[in-house]
Amino acid sequence: MPRQRALLLAIGLTCFALVGAALYLQHAMNLLPCPLCVIQRYAYLATGVFCLIGAASAGPGRLWNGLALVSALVGLGYVGKHLWVLAHPGLSCGIDPMETMLNKIPSATMLPWLFRADGLCEDARDTLLGLSVPQWSGLWFVLLSVALGALLLRRRR
Secondary structure, three states: OHHHHHHHHHHHHHHHHHHHHHHHHHHOOOOOOOHHHHHHHHHHHHHHHHHHHHHHOOOOOHHHHHHHHHHHHHHHHHHHHHHHHHHOOOOOOOOOHHHHHHHHOHHHHHOHHHHOOOOOHHHOOOEEOOEEHHHHHHHHHHHHHHHHHHHHHHHHO
């Protein structure tokens, strides 16, 4: 059990570090997050919180591990949408009702430096080590989903 808790703790801390990296890109590198980027931040934070709760729980924590996996898969779905927008020039998640809705929910009004969507999805073309930010996000969501899925399957045995 301690090894599983350590893995959940590592996954949770990784999720928070990835949100920290997104904040660095936003505030230091002036890469404004689009609505899909903000939704991915929510997914990373939910995954991280569920992992930390699972690591701290007294029991096996399958519920928290499962919720973390669902959160990571939701994030992966939004990354897929983001990559689809990038692959189809002329399309956008754009300045639309999704952005307006995201910017009006309480977390965005209380923490605009973290959750305000001001960018355009199709502007995510800058690369880091050959991959765009959404591609990196997709890679991380895949890794997190595989690790959480393997941990969930291992716990069932």
